[in-house]
Amino acid sequence: MLVRRRCWLPLLAFAFALDVAAQTDYRPSRENLAARRWFQDAKFGIFIHWGIYSLLGDGEWVMNNRRIRAQDYEKLAQFFNPTEFDPHEWVALAKAAGARYITITSKHHDGFAMFDSQVTDWDIIDRTPYKRDVLKMLADECHKQGIKLFFYYSQLDWHHPDYYPRGATGHDAGRPSQGDWNRYLDFMDAQLRELLTNYGAVGGIWFDGMWDKPDADWRLARTYKLIHDLQPQALIGSNHHRPPFPGEDFQMFEKDLPGRNTAGFNTTEVSALPLETCDTINNSWGYNFTDNRFKSTRALVHYLVRAAGSNANFLLNVGPMPNGKIQPEFVVRLREVGQWLKQNGEAIYGTRGGPIAPRPWGVTTQRGDTVYVHVLDWPDGSLILPAFGRRINRARLLRDGSPIRYEERAGELLLRLPPQRAEEYDTIIVLELTP
Ligand code: H79
Numbered sequence: 001m002l003v004r005r006r007c008w009l010p011l012l013a014f015a016f017a018l019d020v021a022a023q024t025d026y027r028p029s030r031e032n033l034a035a036r037r038w039f040q041d042a043k044f045g046i047f048i049h050w051g052i053y054s055l056l057g058d059g060e061w062v063m064n065n066r067r068i069r070a071q072d073y074e075k076l077a078q079f080f081n082p083t084e085f086d087p088h089e090w091v092a093l094a095k096a097a098g099a100r101y102i103t104i105t106s107k108h109h110d111g112f113a114m115f116d117s118q119v120t121d122w123d124i125i126d127r128t129p130y131k132r133d134v135l136k137m138l139a140d141e142c143h144k145q146g147i148k149l150f151f152y153y154s155q156l157d158w159h160h161p162d163y164y165p166r167g168a169t170g171h172d173a174g175r176p177s178q179g180d181w182n183r184y185l186d187f188m189d190a191q192l193r194e195l196l197t198n199y200g201a202v203g204g205i206w207f208d209g210m211w212d213k214p215d216a217d218w219r220l221a222r223t224y225k226l227i228h229d230l231q232p233q234a235l236i237g238s239n240h241h242r243p244p245f246p247g248e249d250f251q252m253f254e255k256d257l258p259g260r261n262t263a264g265f266n267t268t269e270v271s272a273l274p275l276e277t278c279d280t281i282n283n284s285w286g287y288n289f290t291d292n293r294f295k296s297t298r299a300l301v302h303y304l305v306r307a308a309g310s311n312a313n314f315l316l317n318v319g320p321m322p323n324g325k326i327q328p329e330f331v332v333r334l335r336e337v338g339q340w341l342k343q344n345g346e347a348i349y350g351t352r353g354g355p356i357a358p359r360p361w362g363v364t365t366q367r368g369d370t371v372y373v374h375v376l377d378w379p380d381g382s383l384i385l386p387a388f389g390r391r392i393n394r395a396r397l398l399r400d401g402s403p404i405r406y407e408e409r410a411g412e413l414l415l416r417l418p419p420q421r422a423e424e425y426d427t428i429i430v431l432e433l434t435p
Helices: 009-021 030-042 052-056 070-079 087-096 134-145 181-195 220-230 297-309 328-347
Strands: 044-048 101-107 148-154 204-208 235-239 251-254 275-280 312-318 362-367 370-375 382-386 392-397 406-409 412-416 427-433
Touching (some): 044 087, 052 070, 087 134, 087 328, 101 134, 101 181, 148 181, 235 251, 297 328, 297 370, 328 427, 392 406
Parallel strands (some): 101 148, 148 204, 204 235, 275 312
Antiparallel strands (some): 370 427, 382 412, 392 427
């Protein structure tokens, strides 16, 4: 469906293989469609990258980047003892930030399971002195505090011997040059079954790493069916950098707004599925103790607003420290985003991308007969928008309800903006449309 067929035979075979691999006969259940609407309304989530790599304070790619052999990397696990981890604190922080869901790494590319897995001992229970299932602790707390939990799961695995033939990365782990690919996929399915069985209702599965072996047979049909059979409402998304395959429920972008590709690996094809874009606060996903290039709260709010204006959610990442705490620079920014959302959330939550496509000056969002014009970067006293075919009943400033003067002309709408306030991240004009 999404793979363009050409007359060249090899490409045709390739396209066919992908079609077969995905869940082609997939029809999302009623629960799944409802979950998609919930997801689109939620708009803001917190991403958590946490693993034994956090100990080294050098990001989640440290094993690959420093060419650490698996047998050496394994030594790390004995030091992972996050005695300061308090799931209540994490979930309360996510809520204070205004997030409606959390997406946490259950297993990253290092293959280490941050949960109690029966199909390997390469997990937090069997290898660390902490010996507790942090995913279970977090899941229980999320259910208690009414926030949805998604699991990130890396299909790429730098540790498992059966991840073979190898892909683009993970060549220096010192694994034998043999392995059984189907046995690896069985292992992955078994872990996913655990994640969808032992942790209550799951928001969804956030796959990553398929890009490492884009042409392999990932048995997507079987894996996606397994997930949907176990929990029909669970949303499947995959960060494979391609347009969605059948069986996926949302489309994600990494460090780019939908349709853009500044990161260099994103597809610019935007599907009709619910959308999400993720980004970091500094430049690291996993804890990095020398990365101090923090984005300002203003920049984070702007990205959230531009995502909403692009009809997408924003999944904002934190990489907790090895002791289980979230570093203060992240906490401050999350709380400030939350304060902003408390005052302006009406123009974000439950909205969809508005009638005017994203612009350099800002974006529009919409809920029913209300359009929110988000002016992010416009110095002048008036702003001209293209007409969008609806009459306006009233225009007011979201901040204090004061009326905004406007002129409807042929083909355009002129808004008289209030004087700029340096401390205001987003000047929001509410347009009440004539029904
Ligand atoms: O979990 C975080 C990162 O560890 C992971 N995704 C986020 C959410 C991630 N992995 N890789 N990347 C992000 C960057 C992507 C690099 C790639 Fe490539 C460029 C993938 C394909 C082209 C370089 C060349 C790495 C593999 C081939």
